[in-house]
Amino acid sequence: MKVLVTVMPKAGVLDPQGKAIGHALAGLGFEGVGEVRAGKVIKLEIAGTDAAAAKQVAEAMARKLLANTVIESFRVEIA
Template sequence: MKARVTIMLKDGVLDPQGEAIRHALGGLGHDGVNSVRQGKLIELDLTSTDVEAARAEVAKMCEGLLANTVIEKYSIEIA
């Protein structure tokens, strides 16, 4: 079973990397970009066959290590 975790900064948290990307895109002639938020995508290959158990385990991973829940939010997809 595969899990995909998307981690993004919470709304209201400054994103200097996103701003640097936006600025670089403008320098390359892509002037129509108002803002950029960048994040992380983590793919996990799990041994679990129970979708809800896998989701709970991945949520514990996010809370304990993968995401800084003070400034980041995460979403989990199980396939």
């Protein structure tokens, strides 16, 4: 089963990478870009056919390793 885990900085947490991307886009002439937040997407392939169980396992992985839950939030989707 294919699972996507999206990890993003929580609101209010500084995001220097997002800030740098925003400045670079402005420097390249892209206008109208507001706040930029940078995160990561992790694609997992989990054995089994039960979507609910795969989602539960991926959420446990995110809490334990993939996301720093103090400063990041995550979302798990079955692909």
